[in-house]
Structures are given as C-alpha cells and as structure tokens.
Amino acid sequence: xxxxxxxxxxxxxxxxxxxxxxxxxxxxxxxxxxxxxxxxxxxxxxxxxxxxxxxxxxxxxxxxxxxxxxxxxxxxxxxxxxxxxxxxxxxxxxxxxxxxxxxxxxxxxxxxxxxxxxxxxxxxxxxxxxxxxxxxxxxxxxxxxxxxxxxxxxxxxxxxxxxxxxxxxxxxxxxxxxxxxxxxxxxxxxxxxxxxxxxxxxxxxxxxxxxxxxxxxxxxxxxxxxxxxxxxxxxxxxxxxxxxxxxxxxxxxxxxxxxxxxxxxxxxxxxxxxxxxxxxxxxxxxxxxxxxxxxxxxxxxxxxxxxxxxxxxxxxxxxxxxxxxxxxxxxxxxxxxxxxxxxxxxxxxxxxxxxxxxxxxxxxxxxxxxxx
Amino acid sequence: xxxxxxxxxxxxxxxxxxxxxxxxxxxxxxxxxxxxxxxxxxxxxxxxxxxxxxxxxxxxxxxxxxxxxxxxxxxxxxxxxxxxxxxxxxxxxxxxxxxxxxxxxxxxxxxxxxxxxxxxxxxxxxx
Numbered sequence: 001x002x003x004x005x006x007x008x009x010x011x012x013x014x015x016x017x018x019x020x021x022x023x024x025x026x027x028x029x030x031x032x033x034x035x036x037x038x039x040x041x042x043x044x045x046x047x048x049x050x051x052x053x054x055x056x057x058x059x060x061x062x063x064x065x066x067x068x069x070x071x072x073x074x075x076x077x078x079x080x081x082x083x084x085x086x087x088x089x090x091x092x093x094x095x096x097x098x099x100x101x102x103x104x105x106x107x108x109x110x111x112x113x114x115x116x117x118x119x120x121x122x123x124x125x126x127x128x129x130x131x132x133x134x135x136x137x138x139x140x141x142x143x144x145x146x147x148x149x150x151x152x153x154x155x156x157x158x159x160x161x162x163x164x165x166x167x168x169x170x171x172x173x174x175x176x177x178x179x180x181x182x183x184x185x186x187x188x189x190x191x192x193x194x195x196x197x198x199x200x201x202x203x204x205x206x207x208x209x210x211x212x213x214x215x216x217x218x219x220x221x222x223x224x225x226x227x228x229x230x231x232x233x234x235x236x237x238x239x240x241x242x243x244x245x246x247x248x249x250x251x252x253x254x255x256x257x258x259x260x261x262x263x264x265x266x267x268x269x270x271x272x273x274x275x276x277x278x279x280x281x282x283x284x285x286x287x288x289x290x291x292x293x294x295x296x297x298x299x300x301x302x303x304x305x306x307x308x309x310x311x312x313x314x315x316x317x318x319x320x321x322x323x324x325x326x327x328x329x330x331x332x333x334x335x336x337x338x339x340x341x342x343x344x345x346x347x348x349x350x351x352x353x354x355x356x357x358x359x360x361x362x363x364x365x366x367x368x369x370x371x372x
Numbered sequence: 373x374x375x376x377x378x379x380x381x382x383x384x385x386x387x388x389x390x391x392x393x394x395x396x397x398x399x400x401x402x403x404x405x406x407x408x409x410x411x412x413x414x415x416x417x418x419x420x421x422x423x424x425x426x427x428x429x430x431x432x433x434x435x436x437x438x439x440x441x442x443x444x445x446x447x448x449x450x451x452x453x454x455x456x457x458x459x460x461x462x463x464x465x466x467x468x469x470x471x472x473x474x475x476x477x478x479x480x481x482x483x484x485x486x487x488x489x490x491x492x493x494x495x496x497x498x499x
Contacts, residue, residue: 148461152429155458155480160387166483167395175398184394187387 056080153198157191164188204266205334208341215260215345223255223295223367224288230268231286237276243284245276250289257295257367259349263342267351270335271299271363279303282360293369300362306355314353315340339363377495380421381405381456382412382438384430388479392425395484401491409438416448422498423491426473428457428464436467443472452494456487 060079164184167173173181207213231247238245275284282302289296306314315336343351348368355361379396381403383389389405396403404419406412408430416424424442428435435457442448455468455476465476474494477487 148459151460152458155478156385156388159458159480160385160391162480163391163395163484166485167391170483170485172395172398176394180394183390187390191387 150198150202154195157195157198160191161188161195201334201338204338208338213341213345215263215342217259217263217346219259219261220370221257221259221261221264223257223297224249224253226261226264227268227286227288227297230265230272233269234272234276237273238284241276241280243276243279243282245272245284246286248285248287250287253290254369255288255290255295256370258370259346259367260342263345267339267342267365268297268299270339271365274335274363275299275301275303275361279360290369291366293371294366295369297365297367298362300360302360305357305359305361306353307357311353311355315351375402376400376492377402377422378419379403379423379425379491380412380415380419381425382407382430382435383425383427383456384408385427388427392484392487395488396491399488399492401488409433409441412438413441413445413448416442416451417445421451422495424451424453425456425487425491426453428455428459428468436464436471439468439471439473452498454491454494 056079164187167184173184176184228247231245235245272284272286279301280303284299284301287298287300289298339351343349343365346367350366351364353361353363376399379401381389381392383392383405384407393403393405404415404421406415412424412426415421426435426439430438435455439453439455442451442453449472452474453472455465455473456479457476458479460478468476475490477490482490
C-alpha cells in the first residue's frame with residue numbers, strides 16, 4: 001500500500017476524471033492514493049455534489065429573502081429536488097465515464113503486463129538460444145582441440161613409418177648396419193601398433209555414440225586374476241618410466257563377476273595407461289576388494305591429478321583435464337569416455353573418480369558379484 | 373667425410389630421433405638430440421649447433437616455450453630454429469614465426485631427404 005502523502009498517481013481513472021469539479025476548476029484532487037479509485041471517486045463526487053448543493057441552497061435562500069414571501073415552500077422544495085436529481089444524474093454519467101476510464105486503464109495495464117510477459121519470454125528464449133550457441137561453440141572448440149591433438153597423434157607414427165619407407169626407397173638402407181636396419185623395422189612395427197590403437201579408440205568411441213550400441217556382458221570373469229594380468233602387461237612401461245606399479249588384493253574374495261572380457265580389458269588398460277601417462281614420479285597402485293555384494297577395483301596414482309572444475313565432465317567425450325592439455329602429452333580425450341560407456345553397459349556397475357590436482361587421482365570400478 | 377654441420381634435434385620420441393639421426397648421419401651431418409627444455413638450453417650452450425630442429429609437443433612441455441627461451445638468450449638467439457613437428461595449429465604456427473623461427477615444417481608432409489635438403493639450403497643461405 002502506498003503512502004498516504006504520496007502524490008496522486010497520474011493515469012489513475014479517478015484522477016483523470018475531467019468531470020470532477022474540484023479537479024477541473026481548482027486543479028485540486030482530493031485523493032491521497034488512488035489504486036482503489038472506485039471508493040475515492042465516490043468521495044470526490046460527494047464533495048462536488050455537496051458543494052453544488054450548498055451553493056444552490058444559499059442562492060435559493062437569498063432569492064427567498066429578496067422576494068420575501070412571494071415564493072412558496074413548494075418552490076424551495078422543487079429547487080432542492082432539482083439539485084438532488086441533477087446530482088443523481090451527474091453522478092451516474094460521471095461514474096460511467098470513470099468506469100470507462102477505469103476499464104481503459106485496466107486494459108492498458110493488462111496490455112503492459114502482457115508486453116512485459118512477452119518481453120520476459122523473448123528474453124528467456126534469447127538467453128536460451130544464446131546458451132545453446134555458447135554450448136555449441138564450446139563443443140566446436142573442443143572438437144577442434146581434439147582434432148589438433150588427434151591429427152598430431154595420427155601423424156606422429158605415420159611420419160616415422162613414411163620416413164623409414166622413403167629412406168628404403170631412396171636406397172639408404174644399403175648404407176646401414178644390420179643393427180640399424182633391425183631398429184628401423186622394430187620402430188615401424190611399434191608405430192603401426194600405436195597407430196592401430198589410436199584408430200581403434202576413435203572407432204570404438206564413434207561406435208559407442210550410436211543409439212543402438214550394446215555390449216553382451218556374459219563372460220564369467222575372475223576379476224582379481226583379470227586385473228593382475230593387465231597390471232603385468234603394463235609393468236614394462238612402468239619400469240621404463242621408473243614408476244612403481246603394484247597389484248594388491250585387499251580382501252580374500254570372491255571376485256567372480258559377469259561382464260564383457262573384451263571391453264573390460266580395454267577399460268582396465270585405459271585406466272592403467274592413463275595412470276602411467278600422467279604420472280611422472282611416484283607410484284601406481286591397482287587394488288581389488290570386496291564391498292558387500294560388490295567387487296571394487298581402485299587404480300590410484302601420484303600423477304598430475306584432475307582440476308576440480310574438470311572432474312564433473314572428465315568422462316565426457318573429447319574432454320581432457322586442463323592440466324593434461326597443458327602438459328602436451330598425447331591423449332585423445334576418448335579413454336575415459338570409453339570406460340564410462342562400457343561401465344554403463346554393465347548392469348549394476350559404475351565408475352567414479354577422486355582426485356587432487358597436483359597430487360594424484362584414484363579411479364574406482366564397481367561390479368556386482370555373481371551370487372553363489 | 374668432414375661433418376657438414378651440427379644440428380640439434382629437440383624431440384622426445386626416440387623412434388623419430390633414431391630416424392632423423394640416421395638420415396642426417398648418412399648425409400654427412402652430426403645430429404644431436406635433446407628431450408626437454410632444460411636439456412635443450414644446456415646442450416645449445418655447450419654444443420653450439422649450427423641449426424635447431426624443434427618439436428612442439430614435447431612430453432609435459434610446449435616447444436614454443438623452448439623457442440622463447442632460446443630466442444631470449446643472448447648466446448643462442450642467433451641460431452636458426454626450424455620448427456619440425458606434426459602439430460599444425462595455425463595459432464601455434466603464427467606464434468612460432470613471430471617468435472623468430474625461420475620455418476615451420478610439418479613432419480608428415482616431408483620425407484627425411486626433404487628436411488635434409490631444407491636444412492642444407494638454410495645453412496648455405498647463412499654462409
């Protein structure tokens with residue numbers, strides 16, 4: 001409610017009543033607030049009516065004195081009646097105008113409200129479109145960053161293979177020792193293996209993107225042995241990087257689960273490869289334990305970790321931690337995406353990560369055990 | 373055969389180091405290598421190479437930083453640096469050229485004999 005001393009609001013039906021004698025002649029509106037002008041208007045009319053009545057009573061009294069005794073009481077009564085009738089009709093007609101004004105004002109208000117609502121809607125939609133455009137722009141940027149890195153990754157092994165073959169074609173091999181020749185052949189072989197794995201990652205990720213992607217998770221797997229085997233396969237790379245890589249069973253089992261051996265091999269391989277890639281000193285621990293009806297694998301490292309702001313989206317496609325990109329290490333941003341998609345296809349399984357930037361990360365895989 | 377020139381190859385992939393080392397050796401050059409920024413600056417100062425081939429995506433490091441460091445050092449700033457990488461982002465190319473690289477060569481687009489020829493041309497130009 002507005003303050004009583006506040007100025008009359010212009011635009012209010014009551015105040016705009018041009019028929020109001022007070023408003024018209026004295027430029028004075030007797031209202032203090034007029035959102036509810038219905039009541040106030042009546043008040044105004046009453047004043048108007050009162051003043052006109054008083055003036056007429058005085059005039060008739062003066063006339064009565066002037067023509068003393070010549071006018072009958074009837075004449076006075078009829079003057080009063082006239083005034084009352086005049087007042088009544090004046091009131092009626094003014095009320096109509098005021099009501100019309102009021103209706104107009106109400107319509108105007110409604111239109112303004114509607115306009116405001118429309119403006120809000122347009123604003124909201126504009127914001128929505130802008131958000132979508134921003135998101136798209138971000139995706140495009142991510143894609144272009146991915147392409148930069150992916151093309152570098154594809155080109156590096158290709159350029160070694162191509163360079164070696166070019167030297168062979170140009171007759172350089174004949175000038176080389178047997179050891180050098182063997183080194184070149186081994187180098188080409190290793191590079192083609194790497195090339196295959198990158199292409200494989202890209203193909204698997206694209207396949208996983210299709211709506212009808214599904215995994216037959218029906219192999220019976222002894223998860224502890226499975227993990228130990230994978231750890232052993234990465235032992236050589238760890239030794240080369242001078243990083244300790246260990247496998248530990250934290251409980252006695254059982255660890256039998258149902259899953260796709262082919263895809264789970266890729267999941268664990270990706271986790272261990274990532275740990276090795278982003279750890280430059282310290283150790284990597286792969287552990288397995290029981291937790292109620294589940295088996296939980298944890299791969300922890302003392303690597304670069306994942307920044308807090310990247311943790312939520314780290315399993316998205318083409319996403320790499322900011323520090324991982326700055327580190328200029330190879331990485332397609334597909335490994336964790338593949339892990340998430342594979343785990344989603346294993347009923348009751350999940351993957352999550354805990355990380356401290358600069359200190360290391362721990363990735364967890366949880367699988368429901370086969371009930372015996 | 374006298375050694376034509378000493379080249380420093382800043383690269384972290386051993387297979388590539390071996391490939392270009394063999395090729396440059398066959399062509400009469402001495403190609404030495406460095407794997408990171410600290411090593412690069414140290415070797416450049418002690419070995420004083422005639423030309424540097426620099427990769428951009430080094431393990432945990434950006435070749436652009438190495439380029440900046442070498443160009444900021446009075447003793448190494450006049451050694452011609454050819455960026456020799458598979459990373460072909462336009463922004464990086466412009467950055468490298470503005471920092472004073474003499475050329476930006478994409479590895480996968482040239483065979484070893486072509487980079488040897490490019491190096492030979494650049495060195496001839498300088499002499």
